[in-house]
Amino acid sequence: MKTPKRLAAMVEEGLVDEVIGQLMSGKEATVYVVRCGEHIRCAKVYKEANQRSFRNNASYQEGRKVKNSRQARAMEKGSRYGRKMQEEVWQSAEVDALYRLSAAGVRVPQPHICFAGVLLMDLVVDAEGHPAPRLNDVELSEELALKFYDILINQVVRMLCAGVIHGDLSEYNILVGADGPVIIDLPQAIDAAGNSNAAELLARDVNNLRSYFGAFAPSLNDSQYGKEIWAHYESGLLTPELPLTGRVELDESLADVDAVLLQVEMAIRENEIRRMCREE
Numbered sequence: 001m002k003t004p005k006r007l008a009a010m011v012e013e014g015l016v017d018e019v020i021g022q023l024m025s026g027k028e029a030t031v032y033v034v035r036c037g038e039h040i041r042c043a044k045v046y047k048e049a050n051q052r053s054f055r056n057n058a059s060y061q062e063g064r065k066v067k068n069s070r071q072a073r074a075m076e077k078g079s080r081y082g083r084k085m086q087e088e089v090w091q092s093a094e095v096d097a098l099y100r101l102s103a104a105g106v107r108v109p110q111p112h113i114c115f116a117g118v119l120l121m122d123l124v125v126d127a128e129g130h131p132a133p134r135l136n137d138v139e140l141s142e143e144l145a146l147k148f149y150d151i152l153i154n155q156v157v158r159m160l161c162a163g164v165i166h167g168d169l170s171e172y173n174i175l176v177g178a179d180g181p182v183i184i185d186l187p188q189a190i191d192a193a194g195n196s197n198a199a200e201l202l203a204r205d206v207n208n209l210r211s212y213f214g215a216f217a218p219s220l221n222d223s224q225y226g227k228e229i230w231a232h233y234e235s236g237l238l239t240p241e242l243p244l245t246g247r248v249e250l251d252e253s254l255a256d257v258d259a260v261l262l263q264v265e266m267a268i269r270e271n272e273i274r275r276m277c278r279e280e
Helices: 005-012 069-077 080-103 142-161 198-214 225-235 257-279
Strands: 018-025 029-036 039-046 111-115 118-122 174-177 180-183
Touching: 005 039, 005 118, 018 039, 080 111, 080 118, 142 180, 142 198, 142 225, 198 225
Parallel strands: none
Antiparallel strands: 018 029, 029 039, 039 118, 111 118, 174 180
């Protein structure tokens, strides 16, 4: 197997001792199993922008910070330097998210270093010590589906409490490790407080989980965890330990029409008074 150029740089720097083999290839990167001293880890080699098919659009980029205004202007203009900066921001989003989530106790691979477009992190393994399969490759009973769903909903909550939303969560970027599901692939992760699409992306992540696990456990199909989680987050009450019901109480109280009309009338009067004062 030919060692990729970016991974060869890590070998030359002594960060990786041996490239054991390719593990998987995805839309934004190729992952390899490597040896670092006595540890077996994985190395995620990011593809060049022109080789990726991932939707790196504005809904994910909003709220991402760059080092200075010069870089921001270059990214807006799409210059060669700007594209390079955009590539660095895109890669660092996953690295930053992994460090933040790992520190918050979220079930993600432990990151170690990102160097020359390669992210080195722990290899997630199954009970036999083999690379863990993706969720979509695992046979689920109704009982196991319910168990995994509960775990993952709690992980979504923990992520949000840490200020992060995955943004592309599905059965294809969840591994089933020896101790249960582990969330991977976070280059599109967003800052919940700095992105106006946060509520929509959170809802989509949760709905993706509901759709997948609902095929094995139909009782999940009517749950509304996404709306419930976001409501608690907006109110400032969301914690990883907060009991969730999967239900959202609708506000069925009637609007006070008279009070609304009074407010409108008062606003009209104030505007009329201002107009008259200006004319004088």
